[in-house]
Amino acid sequence: MSFYLRRVAFYLVTLWAAISLNFLLPRLLPGDPAAIMLGKLRRASGGRPLSEETIEAITSILGAGKDMSLWDQYVAYWGRLLQGDLGVSSTRYPASVADLIAAALPWTIILVGVATVISFLLGIVIGAWVGWRRGTWLDHLVPVTTVFQSIPYFWLALVLVAVFSVQLGLFPIVGGYDVFEFPAGPELSWAFIGSAVYHAILPATTIVLSSVGGWLLGMRNMMVSTMSEDYVVTAEAKGLTPRRVRTKYASRNAAIPSLAGFGIALGFVVAGSIVMEQVFSYPGIGKLMIQAVQGLDYALMQGVFLVITLTVLAANFFMDLIYGFIDPRVRHNG
Amino acid sequence: MDDSQPTLDRATDDSGYATGDDAPFQSPVSAEAVRETNREATATAAIAAARATRGGRFRHVLPSRSGKLVAGVVIVGLITLFGIFGPMIAQPPRDSSNEALQPPSAEHWLGTTKLGYDVFSQLAWGTQGSLFIGLVAGIVALLLAVIFGVFAGYFGGVLDEVLTLFTNIVLVIPGLPVVMVIAAYVQNAEGLGPLARSSLLVALVLGITGWAGSAVVLRAQARSLRTREYVAAARVAGEKPGRIIFVEILPNLVPLLAAQFIFGVIFAVLGEAGLSYLGLGPTGSITLGTMLNDAQTGQAVGTGAWWWFVPPGLVIAALGAGLALINFAIDEVVNPKLRLAPENAKRQRRAAKAGRGVADTGAFA
Numbered sequence: 295m296s297f298y299l300r301r302v303a304f305y306l307v308t309l310w311a312a313i314s315l316n317f318l319l320p321r322l323l324p325g326d327p328a329a330i331m332l333g334k335l336r337r338a339s340g341g342r343p344l345s346e347e348t349i350e351a352i353t354s355i356l357g358a359g360k361d362m363s364l365w366d367q368y369v370a371y372w373g374r375l376l377q378g379d380l381g382v383s384s385t386r387y388p389a390s391v392a393d394l395i396a397a398a399l400p401w402t403i404i405l406v407g408v409a410t411v412i413s414f415l416l417g418i419v420i421g422a423w424v425g426w427r428r429g430t431w432l433d434h435l436v437p438v439t440t441v442f443q444s445i446p447y448f449w450l451a452l453v454l455v456a457v458f459s460v461q462l463g464l465f466p467i468v469g470g471y472d473v474f475e476f477p478a479g480p481e482l483s484w485a486f487i488g489s490a491v492y493h494a495i496l497p498a499t500t501i502v503l504s505s506v507g508g509w510l511l512g513m514r515n516m517m518v519s520t521m522s523e524d525y526v527v528t529a530e531a532k533g534l535t536p537r538r539v540r541t542k543y544a545s546r547n548a549a550i551p552s553l554a555g556f557g558i559a560l561g562f563v564v565a566g567s568i569v570m571e572q573v574f575s576y577p578g579i580g581k582l583m584i585q586a587v588q589g590l591d592y593a594l595m596q597g598v599f600l601v602i603t604l605t606v607l608a609a610n611f612f613m614d615l616i617y618g619f620i621d622p623r624v625r626h627n628g
Numbered sequence: 629m630d631d632s633q634p635t636l637d638r639a640t641d642d643s644g645y646a647t648g649d650d651a652p653f654q655s656p657v658s659a660e661a662v663r664e665t666n667r668e669a670t671a672t673a674a675i676a677a678a679r680a681t682r683g684g685r686f687r688h689v690l691p692s693r694s695g696k697l698v699a700g701v702v703i704v705g706l707i708t709l710f711g712i713f714g715p716m717i718a719q720p721p722r723d724s725s726n727e728a729l730q731p732p733s734a735e736h737w738l739g740t741t742k743l744g745y746d747v748f749s750q751l752a753w754g755t756q757g758s759l760f761i762g763l764v765a766g767i768v769a770l771l772l773a774v775i776f777g778v779f780a781g782y783f784g785g786v787l788d789e790v791l792t793l794f795t796n797i798v799l800v801i802p803g804l805p806v807v808m809v810i811a812a813y814v815q816n817a818e819g820l821g822p823l824a825r826s827s828l829l830v831a832l833v834l835g836i837t838g839w840a841g842s843a844v845v846l847r848a849q850a851r852s853l854r855t856r857e858y859v860a861a862a863r864v865a866g867e868k869p870g871r872i873i874f875v876e877i878l879p880n881l882v883p884l885l886a887a888q889f890i891f892g893v894i895f896a897v898l899g900e901a902g903l904s905y906l907g908l909g910p911t912g913s914i915t916l917g918t919m920l921n922d923a924q925t926g927q928a929v930g931t932g933a934w935w936w937f938v939p940p941g942l943v944i945a946a947l948g949a950g951l952a953l954i955n956f957a958i959d960e961v962v963n964p965k966l967r968l969a970p971e972n973a974k975r976q977r978r979a980a981k982a983g984r985g986v987a988d989t990g991a992f993a
Contacts, residue, residue, distance in 0.1 A: 308797045315801070319809055325817030429974030437696060437953055444894060444948020446901045449920065449941035456929050456937075467930075519965045558799060558841060565804030569902040573924075583805065584906055587812045595812060599805050606802045 297618050297625040305611045312603045316596055317371050321357040321364070327592040328356035331384060334590060338387035351381045356592055380600070381593035385585055391597035394582060399601065401470050402578035405494055406567050409501035410560065416502065417509020418552060422545040424510070425517020436514060439507030447566035451500045451573040458496060465496050468575035497567075497574050505563050509552060516548035523547075550621050557610035564606055697957035703950030707943060711759045714752025721745060721753045721914055732935050739935035742926040750919055751939050757915035758897050758944070761831040765896030768835025769842065770889045777843035778881070781850025782873055792847065799840040804902060807837050811908040827910035830903065834896045842888035849884055853877050887958045890951045901944055916940040 320327045331352050335344055354370045362370075380391035424432045459467040466472070471480065471489045480486060520526060521544055529543045568580030575581060579598060586594035618625050715721075724744040732739045738747035780791035810833050815825050823829055853859060854877070862872050878885070897916075903909050904917025905924065923929070923937035960967040 304793070304796065307793065308800055311797045312801055315806075320813060323810065323813040323817065325813055327813060327816075330816065429970035429972070429977065433970055437699075437949075437956065440952035440956065441945060441949040444898070444952055445945040446898050446905075446941060448902060448905055449937070449944065452920075452924075452929055452937055453941070456932070456934060460929060460932060515959070515963075515966055518969045519963070522965055522969050561800070561802040564802050565899075565902070568804060568808075569905060572906060583808065587808055588907060590812070590816060592812070595809060599809050602805050603801055607800060610800050 301614050316600050331592045334384035338384045355381050380597035383594040385589035385591040398579045398582045409498040413502040413505045417506045421510040421513025425514040443507035447504045448569040451570045470577040520544050520548040556613045696953045700950045700953030711755035718749035718752045721749045753914040754916040754919045757913045761900045762893040762897040764831035765835035766892035769839040769892035772839035773842035777846030778850045781847035795843045803837045825911040827913045834899045838895045883962045890955045894948050
């Protein structure tokens with residue numbers, strides 16, 4: 295059980311660190327983001343004076359200057375955060391940051407989640423096969439995957455849009471669903487889901503193409519290493535069928551490091567898809583982040599950053615629990 | 629091979645195709661063993677023959693796929709040369725006297741942008757800018773990785789716990805959002821002057837956020853090295869920890885350091901491209917990312933001006949692939965299994981095909 299305790303403790307510390315980083319960044323870096331943000335809000339509200347409540351929300355998120363000690367600010371920040379209050383957006387005034395994030399988050403989670411799982415499974419299966427057939431022409435496929443890995447997500451997205459949407463007209467150019475067909479926004483109907491899936495094909499393809507190489511390469515290399523382990527030789531010597539040796543003995547053990555590295559790779563996928571969402575104008579969290587950064591909407595930016603971090607942490611935590619279940623050794627050697 | 633089974637192997641090596649007809653019978657061995665030796669001899673001979681046909685007896689010592697290394701070095705070398713000398717021969721990158729949005733022609737090899745800039749010239753300057761950022765960020769990241777990885781791995785104890793905890797925290801917090809947030813604050817701060825949106829600052833931010841993965845790898849290796857006897861001997865001889873790290877440990881980490889540095893450069897070049905594409909890149913200088921940003925704002929995709937946005941991406945992809953190929957070759961030196969196992973499998977398959985008594989099905993065929 296101490297494995298799980300250690301993991302929970304680690305993620306609690308990381309959670310605290312991430313939130314504190316979120317608190318410290320606007321305060322320690324040069325500049326006065328709170329003043330900029332309040333100015334933007336005043337303009338967004340049409341010159342009317344802002345309410346006490348709004349000003350307090352902004353100063354507790356972005357820094358209150360010299361009037362308050364850093365510690366008092368920290369306490370106030372936590373208090374606000376625990377109420378789920380992330381302030382008001384200036385680019386989409388008067389929408390609250392929390393509402394904007396709640397609307398955008400499902401798009402990214404579903405898109406990135408599904409694409410990552412597809413890419414992971416593809417990479418593991420193909421990687422295991424290429425590793426099994428080591429020493430054949432398949433080995434030459436491996437360097438090719440590194441090319442795909444080195445392509446920036448957003449550039450691949452640009453090329454896909456240029457070819458499949460602009461030239462061939464097969465897929466929509468922008469958006470997460472057909473805004474003309476569903477002007478009222480997302481709804482729960484088969485027609486809407488179909489439209490969303492249709493719009494998600496190119497973004498998902500981008501993620502899969504860009505990330506599958508990493509999984510494939512890692513799995514292939516582990517497979518090659520595993521195949522020279524004694525227990526694989528033993529399994530072969532026992533006269534087990536090659537299929538059984540491949541699936542039950544080699545692949546299973548070779549896949550463990552890929553699972554362990556899942557969380558870290560996820561960080562890259564998230565980073566890549568943030569930029570990619572800009573290309574497709576996908577209504578997800580990345581687009582929101584970019585909007586916030588470009589419009590100097592610091593409250594929205596801080597909120598989105600926090601939510602991205604928390605989501606990645608949650609995914610990592612989940613993978614760690616699964617990992618402890620799959621590979622009992624880490625539970626005992628902790 | 630010779631060390632583990634001296635007698636058997638030497639006998640077979642000497643006899644070669646002579647299948648040991650005379651030598652084994654002088655000693656009292658059973659017929660069974662003779663048949664075994666024969667098989668061994670044929671297999672060894674087959675391997676030797678295969679080796680001989682594939683160019684020299686040292687072939688198996690060198691990285692077998694040095695083709696990867698050569699390809700990687702050539703690609704990276706060409707791009708580096710282009711980045712260094714390209715700007716000298718190309719026209720000024722912001723010369724807007726050309727006609728706008730021209731497709732590639734003899735006059736403008738890669739066409740022109742919406743503002744009439746020559747894309748080839750932009751590409752040369754952009755390559756230089758991106759390489760600079762990649763190098764600086766790679767060095768910064770490597771230094772931090774050595775501090776957090778090697779020091780933690782070597783000293784162990786509480787220091788290790790603290791450094792590793794910090795490394796792991798940085799590792800799980802997604803990098804690009806942090807970079808975006810930092811860039812958004814720093815670039816709009818007053819008082820930083822021209823530094824605020826310089827490529828040096830972008831490189832520093834990318835370096836500071838990109839070291840954690842390398843630190844984990846280096847720590848694991850340093851932990852294993854510190855238990856080696858020569859390190860213990862240095863410690864007993866009274867050498868100071870700093871000297872042990874720099875003289876005994878780091879030289880043994882050189883392949884890993886090189887690999888991690890290359891990763892750092894790839895990460896930084898890709899990161900810079902993403903940042904600049906979003907409009908958070910350096911404003912003063914041209915990079916491959918700022919070119920893509922210009923193409924985005926200039927509607928290059930919608931208007932079909934492929935010559936504007938395809939070349940910068942291709943250079944990034946080629947640079948990344950070239951660096952990855954070099955890393956590949958390094959990987960095969962560090963982890964010999966990656967090199968030897970496919971070779972052995974290939975040899976065995978060839979021997980099986982020639983009908984030399986090796987099983988031709990199963991995991992090892």
